[in-house]
Amino acid sequence: RACVKPAAPAFYLKAGTAAAQKWQLRFPSTPPQTSKMSTADEIFSTIGTSLKADPKLASKIDAVLQFVLTERGAASTEWVVDCKACAVSRGSAPSVECVVTIAADDFVALVAGKLNPVTAYMSGRMKVKGSTAVAQKFAAMAKKALAQPRDATATASAAPAAAATTTAAVTTAAATTT
Secondary structure, three states: OOOOOOOOHHHHOOOOOHHHHHHHHHOOOOOOOOOOOOOHHHHHHHHHHHHHHOHHHHOOOOOEEEEEEEEOOEEEEEEEEEOOOOEEEEOOOOOOOEEEEEEHHHHHHHHHOOOOHHHHHHOOOEEEEEOHHHHHHHHHHHHHHHHOOOOOOOOHHHOOOHHHHHHHHHHHHHHHHO
16 A cells, blocks of 8 residues: 655644654655666666576466567667577567567656556557467566566665566556456
8 A cells, every 4th residue: 555645744844853754754755766777778688687597487488578669760679588498689589479569768667667557558658469468477577587686796675676567567568458
């Protein structure tokens, strides 16, 4: 359940008081940092690295997915996530079970939590074609892949919370197309 910050109470709290400090802790004025990944290349690279490091992530998905990331005024970039071979690569595959089409900047915004997945799907900014079951399984796998540490000093608790947003986007889109 999300906590909604009331509009006016900050006016009634004296700065520096215990009540004001409690309020600031409960309702911080700046949103938490959700993702440091700024490009789709970084996101897919992270998923690919995680799949190579832990092939069990894709063990429940026996499918190939394709992401078509469109650029405004430029050609689209295609990414293939081959869960059978635990590989992520640029390009297209001859046969895929699921295709997700979205603008590259919208994809990054989804990962960062700045774009609502339901809004993106319902407004046509994100499209899902093919097996919705595969898309839902991929959503769960991607969440785990993006949550894995990126280097030896990172911990799982430091993973971006936006991974959940990304996977929610695919899950929501897949559920909506059913």
